[in-house]
Amino acid sequence: EAEVAQSPRYKITEKSQAVAFWCDPISGHATLYWYRQILGQGPELLVQFQDESVVDDSQLPKDRFSAERLKGVDSTLKIQPAELGDSAMYLCASSLGPTSNQPQHFGDGTRLSIL
Amino acid sequence: KQEVTQIPAALSVPEGENLVLNCSFTDSAIYNLQWFRQDPGKGLTSLLLIQSSQREQTSGRLNASLDKSSGRSTLYIAASQPGDSATYLCAALLGTSGSRLTFGEGTQLTVNP
Numbered sequence: 001e002a003e004v005a006q007s008p009r010y011k012i013t014e015k016s017q018a019v020a021f022w023c024d025p026i027s028g029h030a031t032l033y034w035y036r037q038i039l040g041q042g043p044e045l046l047v048q049f050q051d052e053s054v055v056d057d058s059q060l061p062k063d064r065f066s067a068e069r070l071k072g073v074d075s076t077l078k079i080q081p082a083e084l085g086d087s088a089m090y091l092c093a094s095s096l097g098p099t100s101n102q103p104q105h106f107g108d109g110t111r112l113s114i115l
Numbered sequence: 116k117q118e119v120t121q122i123p124a125a126l127s128v129p130e131g132e133n134l135v136l137n138c139s140f141t142d143s144a145i146y147n148l149q150w151f152r153q154d155p156g157k158g159l160t161s162l163l164l165i166q167s168s169q170r171e172q173t174s175g176r177l178n179a180s181l182d183k184s185s186g187r188s189t190l191y192i193a194a195s196q197p198g199d200s201a202t203y204l205c206a207a208l209l210g211t212s213g214s215r216l217t218f219g220e221g222t223q224l225t226v227n228p
Binding site: 004006038041042043045048059074078091093101103104105106107108109111 | 119147149151156157158159160164168172204206215216218219220223
């Protein structure tokens with residue numbers, strides 16, 4: 001079964017540094033999501049793409065976070081500068097289309113630890 | 116604020132028992148509800164998706180129901196097995212949230228051999 005690929009699996013860095021996460025969705029999936037999951041909580045959406053366009057980034061801390069999906073396929077999420085509170089699991093998901101009629105498929109995530 | 120709540124936060128049962136996990140949501144204008152499984156350190160695996168026009172969905176030993184009027188969904192697991200041990204999350208696509216899923220905090224299930 002096709003999977004959503006994410007890298008790296010783990011990232012440890014010091015505060016004030018820059019970090020980047022990469023996601024390759026399931027082939028043919030037009031919708032891509034980045035979530036942040038704090039330990040013991042459910043995921044919260046950071047940004048949603050439809051093809052190469054951002055359709056929802058209302059929960060993205062834009063002063064330090066950025067996301068792009070230049071060719072409408074894979075995507076990168078960046079944090080600069082990282083803060084202690086950014087320590088969390090960053091999950092990428094994709095779906096064929098809008099969520100109302102399509103399930104989201106998740107990758108295994110990147111666990112970020114800020115020292 | 117739209118919320119999704121899961122009770123209990125943790126559940127421990129002996130192998131073979133049938134069990135029910137609960138999910139409640141505050142907005143009756145729901146488009147769909149999705150149940151996920153999450154193993155430690157892993158991403159989410161989609162189990163069942165119920166559209167607002169449906170009452171229930173079944174997959175193997177799993178059955179999920181949706182009652183919009185009461186703002187509740189349940190996930191029924193029959194004949195539980197140790198391999199079912201994981202955190203189960205429900206997520207709702209609610210009326211005014213656009214296409215953003217709102218997740219509960221999950222129920223951590225342990226099935227003891």
